[in-house]
Amino acid sequence: MTEKTTRRNFLITSVAVAGGVMGANSLQKNNKSKSSQIKIPTSMPERVLGSTGIKVPLLGLGGAGTYTPLDKYNREKEAIAIIERALELGIKYFDTAASYGTNEDYLGQVLPPYRQQIFLATKTYNRDRDGMWRELENSLKRLNTDYLDLWQLHSISSSAHIETIFSKNGGIKAIEEAKEQKIIRFAGITGHHEPSFIIEAMRRYAFNTTLIPINAAEIHHPRSFLPVVLPLAQQKNIGVIAMKVPAYGKLFQAGGLTGIQQAMSYSLSQPGVSCCIIPADNVQQLEENVKVARDFKQLNDIQLAEIEKLTANIWQNSTFYRSWG
Numbered sequence: 001m002t003e004k005t006t007r008r009n010f011l012i013t014s015v016a017v018a019g020g021v022m023g024a025n026s027l028q029k030n031n032k033s034k035s036s037q038i039k040i041p042t043s044m045p046e047r048v049l050g051s052t053g054i055k056v057p058l059l060g061l062g063g064a065g066t067y068t069p070l071d072k073y074n075r076e077k078e079a080i081a082i083i084e085r086a087l088e089l090g091i092k093y094f095d096t097a098a099s100y101g102t103n104e105d106y107l108g109q110v111l112p113p114y115r116q117q118i119f120l121a122t123k124t125y126n127r128d129r130d131g132m133w134r135e136l137e138n139s140l141k142r143l144n145t146d147y148l149d150l151w152q153l154h155s156i157s158s159s160a161h162i163e164t165i166f167s168k169n170g171g172i173k174a175i176e177e178a179k180e181q182k183i184i185r186f187a188g189i190t191g192h193h194e195p196s197f198i199i200e201a202m203r204r205y206a207f208n209t210t211l212i213p214i215n216a217a218e219i220h221h222p223r224s225f226l227p228v229v230l231p232l233a234q235q236k237n238i239g240v241i242a243m244k245v246p247a248y249g250k251l252f253q254a255g256g257l258t259g260i261q262q263a264m265s266y267s268l269s270q271p272g273v274s275c276c277i278i279p280a281d282n283v284q285q286l287e288e289n290v291k292v293a294r295d296f297k298q299l300n301d302i303q304l305a306e307i308e309k310l311t312a313n314i315w316q317n318s319t320f321y322r323s324w325g
Helices: 003-018 024-035 076-088 103-110 129-143 159-165 171-180 195-204 226-236 247-252 260-268 283-294 301-310
Strands: 046-048 055-057 059-061 093-095 119-124 148-153 184-190 209-213 239-243 273-278
Touching: 046 273, 055 059, 055 273, 059 076, 059 283, 076 103, 076 283, 093 273, 103 129, 119 129, 129 148, 129 171, 148 171, 148 209, 159 171, 159 195, 171 184, 184 195, 184 239, 195 209, 195 226, 209 226, 226 239, 260 273, 260 283, 260 301
Parallel strands: 059 093, 059 273, 093 119, 119 148, 148 184, 184 209, 209 239, 239 273
Antiparallel strands: 046 055
């Protein structure tokens, strides 16, 4: 056997163990059977996610946050309730990462019966081929699946990251191998530190998506992601997923935005943005977010400028995530 074949066999075996008594093939068949009985409603507007060609709802469920139970070890019951309610409300895009505490485990408990209907994305902090393979194997076990819709290089924030990823035994090699073996469908890159690193990676490789901060405070930053990453993404047909939409609630401080409707409408009205991901602290907050996504109307330039004015005096502490390396 080749190394690639051995890795594929190992992954299938691992998923079978994680799933209990069923093998990977029967797991996939069983999930498909259940999915035909439990339909996720199409209740939100959808957009095509760049070169994936896949339509996704405007709102996806983020897997980590300051107060959300989704990544907390002692909040399983609350986390499961949020994930189940998200499915009932029509959320089909689920974003997580190997580093998000218990989130992959929680998703792995709930999502398998819906696997054929959802778009499942996770991330890796590793930059080299072997490290990424090890993390991919662990993520698949926790998520109780034998493939990912989207595998993302997590938080690219330095030239050293770029050089390692594109080296002889770098992360791109793991991505190419996993794609070839149909363990992942698409590849993405994420970052919220400096746009120059995201741009460099996008120029070097045909990523399908990029996950970057898109909010009404980010536009005031002297090195904002919006004016430089969005045009390149459109040029290369890279799907843009907006994160840090309410900036962990910082946009709602005194003198700022009035609420999630302004925040989400601003992000989703940016050119080339396919969808946004936002975590939920509780079921009620999730329901409010979904309502905004369902009622979304594209903002015009005047409306966008008015929202930007509201963040002109609060942008510095609202873009705190830019210091995260």
